[in-house]
Amino acid sequence: MKKFVIEVLYPEYNNLYGDRGNAEYLQKKLTLAGYEVEICETSLFDEPKFISENVDLLLIGPCQEKHQLVEIETLKKYREQIENRIENGGVILATGNAFEIFGDYIEDAKGEKHECLKFFPYYAKQFSRLRYNDCSVGEFEGMQITGFKNLLSHSYGDNPYPFLTMKTGAGMNKETKTEGVHKNNLFATYHTGPILSLNPQFTDYLIKLVDNEYVGAELKYETKAYENRIKELLK
Amino acid sequence: MGKLRFLIALIVGKVSIFLLDKIFKRGTNLPGEIMLKICPDALSRFTMPKTTVCVTGTNGKTGTSNLLTHIIRNSGKTVVNNSKGSNMAPGLVTALASDCTLGGKVNSDVAVLEVDERSSQFIYTKFVPDYILCTNLFRDSIMRNGHSGFIFDKINDYLDEKTTLVLNGNDGISGLLGENKCNRVFFSVDKTERSTDVCEDTVCDLIACPKCNHKLDYEFYHYNHIGVPKCNYCGFSMPQSTYFASDVDFENGTFVFNGDKGESLVLPYQKGNFFNVFNITGACAICRLMGIDIDIIANSIEDLSSKTGRFQENKFGGVEVVSMLSKNQNPISCSQSLKFLDSTENDKDVVLLITDSNDKVHGHEDISWLYDTDFAPLTSDKIKNIYIGGSRCYDLAQCLEIKGLDTEKFILFENYDELAKEVSNNAISDRNIVIYFELYATSVVAKIKNALKEKGEN
Structure with missing residues (x-):
């Protein structure tokens, strides 16, 4: 039986907006497709598994704004290894405000700047009060990708490796249609949802990046749920 | 002026x-x-x-x-x-x-x-x-x-x-309000026979120590993150409670x-x-x-x-119907309501009207909260049919399949009138019907009950 290893980074914090559903959905789908799935959860004070062992897919979910800063400080210790993973084509999916970790810095509502991993030149600015909510559709390599947003920030500046071109809703801020980051096999997006169970086609694409021989396994209602949403949102 | x-x-x-x-x-x-x-x-x-x-x-x-x-x-x-x-x-x-x-x-x-x-x-x-x-x-x-x-x-x-x-x-979340600012008085509930050593719910909103970010230990959990958190790393714990509940008797x-x-x-x-x-x-x-x-x-x-409880019970013909309000978008409240299913013995059909029934007016519902909800009580053998209603019925069905439910039991209706008719057509005596509904679905519950009532009279 083929093994598929998923690492979930810092689940004690990165568990907002139903994002646990990404790992749950992958487990269900991959098990149906005949894989043995290992889900490894790593806490803040432990060394991530991908540093020293094979991890097929690294998941980083959304967290509270104050916890995001704590995580970034920890991840700075592994900056080089994360960069290697990106350059070597390791698969990473970062959702919600985890998108910001890879950028230049986060400016909080008081104007204070917090340095991020600086792989990309975009930067985030937090709002002072209201959150940004959205349900939108963007395009990636001919696929319509849908997701929800619940944010206390938007990102600005250069984004040379955008992931999605939005058809509805905001990009990484309200003034742009480009959203997220896609470099090699790193996918980072403000969308949550959980984005994988909302987008079965994209999930299959992601699994194929790990195992080219993967033949999709379909859950009973996933296509209908997906098609209904796209239809309603593009109406 | x-x-x-x-x-x-x-x-x-x-x-x-x-x-x-x-x-x-x-x-x-x-x-x-x-x-x-x-x-x-x-x-x-x-x-x-x-x-x-x-x-x-x-x-x-x-x-x-x-x-x-x-x-x-x-x-x-x-x-x-x-x-x-x-x-x-x-x-x-x-x-x-x-x-x-x-x-x-x-x-x-x-x-x-x-x-x-x-x-x-x-x-x-x-x-x-x-x-x-x-x-x-x-x-x-x-x-x-x-x-x-x-x-x-x-x-x-x-x-x-x-x-x-x-x-x-x-x-350990709201208990930190007003720290070093206000006079604070605490109340709490002692360990009960149902307290657990590990969190058995899907969601725990306080896993890491609010002071030092290390993983918290809990002496016990009542439910979700409600319990007695303590940090073995920095020594964080909750202040002593002045008022407390003890000897909770679930039976009585x-x-x-x-x-x-x-x-x-x-x-x-x-x-x-x-x-x-x-x-x-x-x-x-x-x-x-x-x-x-x-x-x-x-x-x-x-x-x-002595006043009425949180749910309504009716009987139409030989069919007992329980309807329970389940706060839309609130995974904690919804999970708690679903636990009621564990406490009943009879065979039953469950009707889920928990996603926003007014989705078209309120805007496309963010359904991610469903993944934070505990649907384990729906896996019981006693549950024969699971009706899922509304424009987000496919999303809920997909989430339930991911959570391990048997899709053979699912009956989906985008249209609530058709759902009400089907629930009533399939109703048989000696099988209860439990309806979970969000606030705006009150009229759908009435439709189901009316259909059952008419059937009972004929």
């Missing part, structure tokens, strides 16, 4: 309250809304009663405020509250305007005001409550509340140091309330609703702080327990 503006607002408010009461015979926030338009600082212009209590928190606000009002009234004091209106500024203004002199002096002895967490800024900065009781803080509707930390800040930033906070000592639906002067009291809570032990203990704590006699508290709570 401000005074005159307030007087005009108050006159307009009082007249509109009188008229709306005559026409609609029910509460509305409209008078408060108009008053705030005329006089934006109206809330700060009332002369508040001698004692003002605000009740806030994610779950249990309404139940706790109602109970508090009831006990205080039984103690002989008059109480103004906003139970007929909203828990935001216009609702509070309406309530106070209906109970004050033209000079703005509130007539009642005590104000018990339920306050929406997100409205703190517009309320605690306008008057200083003597007490704020926070029942708990959890993740809640994503669109409105974001996450528990966001809501914590929304309350914490606007607390006044003269307010005494009455806090849930089993909640009673517990013992313990006060700070050695007094104790056996009290009933609505059996099956463990949340209520916290709500009652919190309300009793406030009453004791206000000096209300322990016997008056005892009698008041007995009164209330």
Whole structure:
């Protein structure tokens, strides 16, 4: 039986907006497709598994704004290894405000700047009060990708490796249609949802990046749920 | 000028309250809304009663405020509250305007005001409550509340140091409100026979230590993150509780309330609703702080327990139907309601109307909260059919399949009329029907019940 290893980074914090559903959905789908799935959860004070062992897919979910800063400080210790993973084509999916970790810095509502991993030149600015909510559709390599947003920030500046071109809703801020980051096999997006169970086609694409021989396994209602949403949102 | 503006607002408010009461015979926030338009600082212009209590928190606000009002009234004091209106500024203004002199002096002895967490800024900065009781803080509707930390800040930033906070000592989130600022009194619930060593719920909103970020240890969990958290790394733990519940008897639906002067009291809570032990203990704590006699508290709570429970039971022909309100978008509340299924033995069909039935009007629902909900009670063999209704029925069905449910049992309807017909057509005696519905789906529940009633009569 083929093994598929998923690492979930810092689940004690990165568990907002139903994002646990990404790992749950992958487990269900991959098990149906005949894989043995290992889900490894790593806490803040432990060394991530991908540093020293094979991890097929690294998941980083959304967290509270104050916890995001704590995580970034920890991840700075592994900056080089994360960069290697990106350059070597390791698969990473970062959702919600985890998108910001890879950028230049986060400016909080008081104007204070917090340095991020600086792989990309975009930067985030937090709002002072209201959150940004959205349900939108963007395009990636001919696929319509849908997701929800619940944010206390938007990102600005250069984004040379955008992931999605939005058809509805905001990009990484309200003034742009480009959203997220896609470099090699790193996918980072403000969308949550959980984005994988909302987008079965994209999930299959992601699994194929790990195992080219993967033949999709379909859950009973996933296509209908997906098609209904796209239809309603593009109406 | 401000005074005159307030007087005009108050006159307009009082007249509109009188008229709306005559026409609609029910509460509305409209008078408060108009008053705030005329006089934006109206809330700060009332002369508040001698004692003002605000009740806030994610779950249990309404139940706790109602109970508090009831006990205080039984103690002989008059109480103004906003139970007929909203828990935001216009609702509070309406309530106070209906109970004050033209000079703005509130007539009642005590104000018990339920306050929406997100409205703190517009309320605690306008008057200083003597007490704020926070029942708990959890993740809640994503669109409105974001996450528990966001809501914590929304309350914490606007607390006044003269307010005494009455806090849930089993909640490591809301229990940190007003730290190093306000006088804080804690209430908690002792370990029960149902406490667990590990968190058995999908969601735990406090896994890492709020002080040092290391993983917390819990002496035990009541449910979700409610329990006794302690940090073995930095030594963080919750302060000692002054008031606490002990000896929870799940069989008989009673517990013992313990006060700070050695007094104790056996009290009933609505059996099956463990949340209520916290709500009652919190309300009793406030009453004791206000000096209300322990016997008056005892009698008041007995009164209330005889009232109707949180769900409705009907019988049509041989079919028993239970309908339970499940707060839309609130995974904690929804999970707790679903636990009811574990407590019943009969075969049953379950109808899920938990996603926004008004999705088309409210906007495309963010369904991610479903993944934070515990659907394990739906895996029981006793459950024969699972009806799933509404425009988001495929999303819910997919989530349920991911969570391990058998899709063979699913019957999906986007259209509620067709669902009602099918539920009634398939109903057989000796099989109960349990309906979970969100607030806006009340009319769908009525449709199902009507269809069952008609079938029963034919």
